[in-house]
Amino acid sequence: MKVGDNMQPITSKLVTQTIIERPAESYKGNYGRVLLIGGNQNFGGAIIMAATAATYSGAGLVTVATDPQNFTSLHARLPEAMVVDYHQTDYLLGLATNMDVIVIGPGLGTDPFAERLLTAVLNAVHQPQRLVIDGSALTLLAAHPQPLPATPIVVTPHQMEWQRLSGLKISEQTPTANHQAQQKLGVIAVVKAHHTTIYTDQQVWFNPGGTPAMATGGMGDTLAGMIGGFSGQFTDFTNAILSAVYLHSTIADDLAASRYVVLPHQISALIPKYMHDFSQAELDD
Ligand SMILES: NC(=O)C1=CN([C@@H]2O[C@H](COP(=O)(O)OP(=O)(O)OC[C@H]3O[C@@H](n4cnc5c(N)ncnc54)[C@H](OP(=O)(O)O)[C@@H]3O)[C@@H](O)[C@H]2O)[C@@H](O)CC1
Ligand SMILES: Nc1ncnc2c1ncn2[C@@H]1O[C@H](COP(=O)(O)OP(=O)(O)O)[C@@H](O)[C@H]1O
Numbered sequence: 001m002k003v004g005d006n007m008q009p010i011t012s013k014l015v016t017q018t019i020i021e022r023p024a025e026s027y028k029g030n031y032g033r034v035l036l037i038g039g040n041q042n043f044g045g046a047i048i049m050a051a052t053a054a055t056y057s058g059a060g061l062v063t064v065a066t067d068p069q070n071f072t073s074l075h076a077r078l079p080e081a082m083v084v085d086y087h088q089t090d091y092l093l094g095l096a097t098n099m100d101v102i103v104i105g106p107g108l109g110t111d112p113f114a115e116r117l118l119t120a121v122l123n124a125v126h127q128p129q130r131l132v133i134d135g136s137a138l139t140l141l142a143a144h145p146q147p148l149p150a151t152p153i154v155v156t157p158h159q160m161e162w163q164r165l166s167g168l169k170i171s172e173q174t175p176t177a178n179h180q181a182q183q184k185l186g187v188i189a190v191v192k193a194h195h196t197t198i199y200t201d202q203q204v205w206f207n208p209g210g211t212p213a214m215a216t217g218g219m220g221d222t223l224a225g226m227i228g229g230f231s232g233q234f235t236d237f238t239n240a241i242l243s244a245v246y247l248h249s250t251i252a253d254d255l256a257a258s259r260y261v262v263l264p265h266q267i268s269a270l271i272p273k274y275m276h277d278f279s280q281a282e283l284d285d
């Protein structure tokens with residue numbers, strides 16, 4: 001990836017300024033109500049990995065709307081998560097309205113049910129809720145363009161999902177072209193690659209970290225969950241996103257120093273420790 005002249009690296013200083021120490025007088029409601037929607041009968045792992053990452057990122061309360069067949073396996077690994085059957089649309093939308101962050105797409109699939117559910121959720125999301133759109137929800141959105149809610153939104157495509165959404169072939173996905181596509185979409189775009197790049201209306205960022213040891217299923221689901229967890233805690237949406245991208249690859253890079261492949265759940269397990277270390281780091285002036 002040629003670093004364009006106007007691209008800024010995400011720095012550890014930005015992360016240290018974002019992941020601040022928690023005030024003693026606080027409770028789980030201060031740290032975000034996050035709803036994750038996805039995990040059909042074939043892709044239950046995706047939503048479990050995303051929910052695990054959101055929980056380990058410090059979300060105050062995590063609710064997972066998924067196929068009921070995933071409830072037991074989810075609770076076996078993540079008793080902290082609450083569940084709802086994503087076929088119960090009215091009940092789900094009633095829950096969604098009180099959420100701070102909604103993550104939709106990991107393992108959602110692209111069948112007509114998934115399409116109807118995505119449209120229903122997009123119509124229900126309102127200011128100031130933050131929305132993370134990932135995985136199959138991006139593929140659905142590309143195939144069936146529809147109006148997006150007027151609220152802070154981030155999309156987290158890999159290069160093929162970005163091709164579908166932006167219309168830019170992977171070989172054409174330069175920072176300039178990506179930035180123009182992001183401006184047209186009117187959302188923040190995290191274009192995942194060896195060095196992930198992030199596009200906001202104001203700025204283009206690149207992530208200095210990243211290793212091929214991350215090239216395994218569930219790594220993007222994990223990032224979507226981290227972005228959801230951070231977005232429910234930290235005031236600045238862009239800095240929450242940038243910090244999640246940075247930490248996701250920093251943990252992987254450290255693990256990859258002695259591992260051929262890094263697994264998504266290994267990253268999630270280390271998020272609390274790395275967040276602690278960044279919250280304690282002295283701000284070099
Ligand atoms: N354990 C689980 O439950 C898991 C569930 N998951 C869920 O699966 C759903 C589908 O997500 P997806 O990313 O697997 O498939 P899709 O969107 O169809 O794209 C794949 C096609 O694009 C092409 N391609 C080209 N470049 C590419 C690139 N840089 N990165 C990726 N692909 C690239 C690629 O080319 P090929 O590899 O065939 O050469 C192929 O033709 C989604 O909801 C996700 O959350 C996964 O997270 C895994 C773990
Ligand atoms: N060679 C690589 N170098 C650095 N990061 C990589 C590499 N391959 C994959 N990744 C990272 O792994 C994640 C893959 O996301 P995605 O394809 O959505 O995974 P998922 O299977 O969870 O959907 C992205 O964050 C991407 O940046």
Ligand SMILES: [Mg+2]
Nearest residue numbers: 135158220221
């Ligand atoms: Mg993905």
